[in-house]
Amino acid sequence: MKPLILGLSALALLSLISSPQAVQAQAATADTAHAKPSPEVLKEITLQGSVSSIVTKASPGMIPGSHLMLSTASGSVDASLGRFGLVGKGALSVAAGDAVEITGVMRTLRDRQIFLVHTVKAGGQVYLIRNEHGVMISPQTRERLSAGQKPAQFGRGL
Amino acid sequence: MNRKTYGVLLALVFSTLSFLTSCSSSSSTPPPPPPPVIAISATSGTPQTATVSTVFAAPLVATVTTGGNPTQGVTVTFTAPSSGASGTFAGGTNTATTDANGVATSAIFTANSTAGAYTVTALAPGAASPASFNLTNSAVVVNSTNYTFYMSGEELINAGPNYYALAGAITVDDATGTVVGGEQDYNDAFGITSPSTGDSITGGTLTVSSTTGAGTLTLITNNASVGAAGTETFTVQFVNSNHALITQFDGTATSGGSVDVQTLPSTLGGGYSFVLSGVDPSYSPTAFGGIFSLSGTALTGGFFDVNDAGTVQTNVPFTATVSAADSFGRGTITNAFEYGSSPVVLAYYIVNSSVIRITDVDSTDAAIGSAFSQGAASFTNASLGSSVLSLAGNPYQGEYGALAQLTTSNTSTDPADLSGVGEDNELDTPYLSNLASLFLGTYSIAADGYGNLTITGGLGGGSVSVLGVYAVDPTLNLNDPNNTTGGGGGALVLDLDTNLAGGTGVLVPQTDTASTSFAGNYVAGWQDFNYYSTSCSDCEFDMLAQGSMVANGALSLTGPVSDPFFTLGLGGTGLYSGNTFSGTPLADATNTGRYSMLSTNTPPNSLNTTIDGVAGTFDLVMYQASGGQLFWLNYDTTLFSVFTGPLEQQGDLTGLPLAKKPAVKTQAKQKR
Numbered sequence: 111m112k113p114l115i116l117g118l119s120a121l122a123l124l125s126l127i128s129s130p131q132a133v134q135a136q137a138a139t140a141d142t143a144h145a146k147p148s149p150e151v152l153k154e155i156t157l158q159g160s161v162s163s164i165v166t167k168a169s170p171g172m173i174p175g176s177h178l179m180l181s182t183a184s185g186s187v188d189a190s191l192g193r194f195g196l197v198g199k200g201a202l203s204v205a206a207g208d209a210v211e212i213t214g215v216m217r218t219l220r221d222r223q224i225f226l227v228h229t230v231k232a233g234g235q236v237y238l239i240r241n242e243h244g245v246m247i248s249p250q251t252r253e254r255l256s257a258g259q260k261p262a263q264f265g266r267g268l
Numbered sequence: 269m270n271r272k273t274y275g276v277l278l279a280l281v282f283s284t285l286s287f288l289t290s291c292s293s294s295s296s297t298p299p300p301p302p303p304p305v306i307a308i309s310a311t312s313g314t315p316q317t318a319t320v321s322t323v324f325a326a327p328l329v330a331t332v333t334t335g336g337n338p339t340q341g342v343t344v345t346f347t348a349p350s351s352g353a354s355g356t357f358a359g360g361t362n363t364a365t366t367d368a369n370g371v372a373t374s375a376i377f378t379a380n381s382t383a384g385a386y387t388v389t390a391l392a393p394g395a396a397s398p399a400s401f402n403l404t405n406s407a408v409v410v411n412s413t414n415y416t417f418y419m420s421g422e423e424l425i426n427a428g429p430n431y432y433a434l435a436g437a438i439t440v441d442d443a444t445g446t447v448v449g450g451e452q453d454y455n456d457a458f459g460i461t462s463p464s465t466g467d468s469i470t471g472g473t474l475t476v477s478s479t480t481g482a483g484t485l486t487l488i489t490n491n492a493s494v495g496a497a498g499t500e501t502f503t504v505q506f507v508n509s510n511h512a513l514i515t516q517f518d519g520t521a522t523s524g525g526s527v528d529v530q531t532l533p534s535t536l537g538g539g540y541s542f543v544l545s546g547v548d549p550s551y552s553p554t555a556f557g558g559i560f561s562l563s564g565t566a567l568t569g570g571f572f573d574v575n576d577a578g579t580v581q582t583n584v585p586f587t588a589t590v591s592a593a594d595s596f597g598r599g600t601i602t603n604a605f606e607y608g609s610s611p612v613v614l615a616y617y618i619v620n621s622s623v624i625r626i627t628d629v630d631s632t633d634a635a636i637g638s639a640f641s642q643g644a645a646s647f648t649n650a651s652l653g654s655s656v657l658s659l660a661g662n663p664y665q666g667e668y669g670a671l672a673q674l675t676t677s678n679t680s681t682d683p684a685d686l687s688g689v690g691e692d693n694e695l696d697t698p699y700l701s702n703l704a705s706l707f708l709g710t711y712s713i714a715a716d717g718y719g720n721l722t723i724t725g726g727l728g729g730g731s732v733s734v735l736g737v738y739a740v741d742p743t744l745n746l747n748d749p750n751n752t753t754g755g756g757g758g759a760l761v762l763d764l765d766t767n768l769a770g771g772t773g774v775l776v777p778q779t780d781t782a783s784t785s786f787a788g789n790y791v792a793g794w795q796d797f798n799y800y801s802t803s804c805s806d807c808e809f810d811m812l813a814q815g816s817m818v819a820n821g822a823l824s825l826t827g828p829v830s831d832p833f834f835t836l837g838l839g840g841t842g843l844y845s846g847n848t849f850s851g852t853p854l855a856d857a858t859n860t861g862r863y864s865m866l867s868t869n870t871p872p873n874s875l876n877t878t879i880d881g882v883a884g885t886f887d888l889v890m891y892q893a894s895g896g897q898l899f900w901l902n903y904d905t906t907l908f909s910v911f912t913g914p915l916e917q918q919g920d921l922t923g924l925p926l927a928k929k930p931a932v933k934t935q936a937k938q939k940r
Contacts, residue, residue, distance in 0.1 A: 174799030
């Protein structure tokens, strides 16, 4: 799979994945007996920097999975790529020294700042690591996106 | 050049032009159309099983088309094997003529006296290949027991790890343990999906130790893609004569699930609650749950909630079309749900009139779960009392586990209040709560059992905060659906937190927290997901074990471990038997019903394990719903591992309707 295709697919996913919120709103009814609270929405930030190193096996103290260690204007950032970021077809392909732009959520875990990556922009391509809800993108998902599969949301079949 | 020469040349030119014109004219004429393709396909009657020397229930029906259109008046010839397992057509008539719809229906077909699986072909003149009917002659069984099984986990075959789900039903000869027939649906939504009629199970064996309840189930299927060339091997651990835990144990996949004695009702009816978890067409984690009413094959009044890769919808009404169950309790549910414009087809397997297992059988998406009867109950907030909450992510993505106990208050108000204590281990979010985190929340349950629950600020500050709750019959045991002696009631649970898509669980009434009740023989299992190995990060290994618990004393269990992804870094085949799990749970003096086995306790009391001869430890917490059922959760401060699973008190095994053979043990593996 070509990175460009993945990048475009990732953007398509990002644009499509936001639309079901409208569906969700429409699906809500006035049936108060079945009312459900709304889920929390995470806030996202964008960082730019260069790749200091690529970690495929987390060392003790780090959260598991693969990581990009980045140098940014505001200091070093530990960017978590999770289980699938560097695994399988269409995985992120970067090298030390590459300039990248990452989007995601900064969290504090065990007194340590960790950036949970949503997307990585590198070499003009956008790689989707997690969706906007923090769900990791698997190699199978990447394969289906690259094949033109759109993320069809679950709904009523009537 | 003279006139005669010109004449010859002109004649040559003319004849050449005539030839070329002729050729040109010939080549511009369209070729005659190819003859229409004649095709024959099996329409119904496959797969089927009949006892030797008895009539198959359905005739063999084939459809003949020409160029895609039904063809009338074609003589179809049905051919059965000339020796071995086979059968005969009534009156010796092995031909049938197609009707106006192109349909040819065979004469009544009777199995011969030889047991086994075979294929009957149907051939139409001019068809390139025959249609095939997969038939099985089952041996005469004096006494047999039907079992329904279901499980989900991670698949190694088919370039895994992939998600997979497997459900089915089998008939087992009580005297020999021979599997004499069955059906199953296997689905990884990534290339291996059983056909729409399911796989046919044509043989196999169930061997169980009458003393420990540990055993092995082997199923021979007609689907060469599953297991090892169509043969699947599972390890089973019976809790009582009606219920066992199960894990695939052949190196092709690993999973966790349940096996339960099947009792087919004449019809299904009443209100049901359900949850399913799996992967959507994007192979992202998804789970959905809700309620519906059944009256025979009419499904009405449904409401569902869904968390599809973090996109949440709630309170969506639905109805469905339900087919009648076949002789193995299998049917289909259609027109209920869809992904975009792609309808979701579900197969179901009946356990009994109150419980059915449900699995998504589409080739692009997969899921599995259960529906439990709501009984005659009309629910209120008072229907939920003190409970143990157990949650787990789906087996492929978004691994996490959460475990808690809670009490309810102000149940006459809506919403009602709850408070509790618990732990949350979110391996993939990632997040680990503090031990024994206190929490508050609210919940609401409507009269139809459809409800929701909110934990203020999340369980232990983590992501577990919004849950769908679907109440079940107060007499139904969610772990052991044939158990009518206790532990019944509670609710199925769906995680509606956007970053925990795929999570489902249970709320089980907490009726006995006395540590003295946590005693006797127990069966335990877990599905563990870990980052121990870089070769397969966040992959699964499973354990099943049986042993004893001394009240306020030691827990000692022994059983198999399935680790086809070698997450533990051990050698051999990844299939290890005779492993030990032991330690002394520490009862929580402050939170009665909670236990811990932790390296940070004084003295340290982690669960000590010896797997394939290699020693290790796991830190965990346990919550006791009653002496009959507890749950445990891996509490890993390194955030490299999470598991959840049940501990079920073992009942009397003397009623096991099985061959009383010792459990098969695998050969000891060489250490790395």
